[in-house]
Amino acid sequence: MSLSPLWRLTPLAAALLIGSQAHALELQPQVITGNPLGSQQLASPTTVLEGDDLTLQQKGSLGETLNKQPGVSSSYFGPGASRPIIRGQDGDRIRILRNGVGALDASSLSYDHAVPLDPVNVERIEIVRGPAALLYGGSAIGGVVNTFDNRIPTEAIEGIHGAGELRYGGADTTRSSAGKLEAGNGTFALHLDASAREFNDLKIPGFARSRHAPESENGPGKNGRLGNSNGRQDSGAVGSSYTWDDGYAGLSYSNSDSNYGSPAEQDVRIRMQQEHYAFASEIRNLQGPFTSVKLDAGYTDYEHREIEGGETGTTFKNKGYEARVEARHQPLGPFDGIVGAQVSRSEFSALGEEAFVPQTDTHAGALFILEEMQATERLKLSLGARLEHTTVDPDGKGNERFAKANSSSSFTAGSLSSGAVYTLTPIWSLAATLGYTERAPTFYELYANGAHVATGTYEVGDAKLSKEKAVASDLALRFDNGTHKGSFGVFYSHFSNYIGLLNSGRTLNDEGEEDADGIPEYTYSGVRARFVGFEAQDHWKLGEGAYGKFALELSGDYTRATNLDTGEALPRIAPLRLNSGLLWELDRWQARIDVEHATGQGRVPRNESGTDGYTTLGASAGYRFNLGGSQWLAFVNGENLTNQTVRYASSILRDIAPAPGRSVQVGLRTTF
Structure with a gap:
């Protein structure tokens, strides 16, 4: 597999190289996700976030970090939890990967x-918008978010390298x-990392509850804070890994521990722990029918406790592997x-009187193929197929609420895809995709029954x-004339059976009986659905002079x-969003001013509330300097500087948990 010179370096060394360039946006690193053939252009729309851009946009959760990327919104559940939503699709339609493996x-x-x-431990994030189920399964029917952390070094490391970061501030007073640290002798490589983050109750403009929110026994809450x-x-x-000229093999262990509150319930806290073991290897330049073979495998032990009034109400456990x-x-x-x-197994259990899903074992196995050809000098085509079999085996453990979870379900899902990139001129090109995808329903879509x-x-x-x-399908017009670089694309998806979590309009008590004072019922229902939309972006180099470089980003x-x-x-579903950013660079200085406008979202189902539009102002600045053999970046980042009330239409808590108010955060990052 041929790699560009940038990717012959370790990710840490590549970051140092990026920092030494005049402008990181001028580099064109290869997109790895969904691109095992190493093509310079993918037919699917992609976004890469790394280097200073990733540092300045980094938040405490993955969903908030990516929220301003084209086509990506956030499931926002306060500062403790949020997941990326791509083109209105969330949950098990968006595949979140670590180094290519779930x-x-x-x-x-x-x-x-x-x-x-x-996200502080991540060196690079790649987003593939649109169907990527061919390589990663039905749970990527909406897209893929792949994070890279180099915990298993894939290239030789010489000597000792490292990085460190401190942050303080923001609307939640993050600390x-x-x-x-990475070390190696050119053959053996070692990677160590650690992080810690604490945050207070979020500062917000006014009260948390909107005019659409139902009355609460706790009243409107505290003014200026999200309880x-x-x-x-x-x-x-x-x-650690062992590297040689034609490959590598390595192992890693990671541990994550979190404790955060649920803004939906003032006396509920979440305690989450995860241990993950991974193995990765690649052998290149083989003789015979195959030129390279790559293997990735991981085992995960996950536990999540929902603690109400100091006592554990439900414990979720998930153990399994993927290879x-x-x-x-x-x-x-x-x-x-x-x-x-690809093979995977997941053993999921929910323990406690308040469990709303049964214990379930899920097994899946898949075969896939991806082919590419240079049809003409200007036209490159790709074709692929995937066949996947999934078995979902529930066990209600005698709980009457799970009486329907008494037999296993099996599904065989098939996917076909095609893509084309046609070079019109040295400046203009067309990219198109067309695919058919199937996804097996998950255990909770099949068997959930209870109050959450x-x-x-x-x-x-x-x-x-x-x-x-x-x-x-996707169709995009791409351009790059040296001054302007960007694209305009449209997409269309038609679901003959879309499994949505839909508000039924009823309210139920904890026993599942209709109760006017109960909580809203949401049902997993299969409906026909259509998703259409557009994405556009442009990086415009305005010029360079004695006062530095100027550029404008529009999306x-x-x-x-x-x-x-x-x-x-x-x-x-997120509304129409428009973003603009004015960028400036001079020697070691860099700065930008951002304006984001989102229209109101009044197009909602009958039992849902809409959201008002908003316009926010942000600004950031950074200064690079060297101390001895280390490189430093000092930065300040301000968001929502006019302190607007922002409620994300994509959040289920939009009426009781607004986005952060005015915030300023300072930080210091070093690499050596």
Whole structure:
């Protein structure tokens, strides 16, 4: 597999190289996710976040870190938990990977369940928007978010390198520290990292509850603060590898521990722990039918406790493994490609009287193939297929609420995809994708039945659900003339069976009986659905002179999602968003001013509330300097400087948990 010079370096060394360049945006690193063939251009729309951009946009959760990227919104559940939503699709339609492999947790089960990953430990994030199920399974029917941390070094390391970071401030008064160390002798490599973060209740403009929020026995809450939104996060990892000219093999262990409040319930806290073991290896330049073979595997032990009034109400546990192998074959005529296999097992249990899902074992196995060909000098084509079999085996343990969870369900899902990139001129190109994807319903979509205390909802599954099926396409016009670089694209997805978590309009008590004073019922229902929208972005170099370099970044996105069975909108869809950023660089200084505008979201289902539009102002500045053999970046980052009330339409808590108010955060980062 041929790698560009940048990727011959370790990620830490690459970060040092990026920092030494005049402008990181001018580099064009290769996108790895969904790109095992090493193509310079992918037909699918992608975004890469790394270097100073990642440092300045980093938040305490993955969803908030990516919230301003094209097509990406946040499931926002306060500062403790949020998951990325891509083009209006969330949960098990968005595959979150670590170094290309899934790490089991419970974040897709519910919005209050955090992704056990601190972005401060991540060196690079790649987002593939649109169907990526071909390589990563049906749970990537909406897209993939892949994080890279180099905990298993993939390239030789010489000597000792490291990085460290301190942060203070923000709307939640974050106090965080992180560090990592990498050492090697050119053959053996070692990686160590650790991080800690504490945060207070979030500062917000006014009261937390909107005019649409139901009355609460706690009243309107505290003015200027989001109650029960404080918490802490701790994590650490150790990894090592053996490297040689044509490959590597290594192991890693990581641990994550969190304790945070649920803004939905003032006396509920979440205690989350995860241990993850990983193995990765790649052998290149082989002789025979395959030129390279890559193996990734991981085992995860996850526990999540919901503590109400100091006592544990429900304990969620998830143990399991995932392994995948990819083999690149010798060119067959015009075709260059890979074949692969993936297996996984998940043992999920929910313990306690308030458990709303049964114990479930899920087994899955898949085969896939991806081929690419240079059809003409200007046209590159890709074709692929995947076949996946999933078995979901529940055990209600005699609980009457799970009486329907008495037999296993099996699903065989198939996916087909095609892509094309056509070079019109040296400046302009067209990229298109067309795919058919199937996804097996998850255990909670099938068997959930009970009150979920942390979110204040009563969730009901449907054991008769069939596979989710979608036909999706993308078409984008891309351009790069040296001054302007960007794209404008449209997308369309049609689901013949879309499994949505929909508000039924009823309120139930803890026993599942209708009660006017109860909590809202949400049901997992299969409906026909359509998603359409656009994404646009442009990086415009305004010029360079004695006062430095200036550039303008413009972007916008819009998703319109419709329940075709009722004609209503689907819930939790972000509105039209427009972003602009003015960038400046001079010697060691860098700064930017950002303006984000989101329109009101009035297109909502009958039983849902809309959100008002908002316009926010942000600014950041950084200064680079050297001390001895180390490189430093001191930065300050301000967000929502005009202290606007912001409620994300994509958040289930939009009426009781607004986004942060005015905030200023300072930080210091070093690499050596």
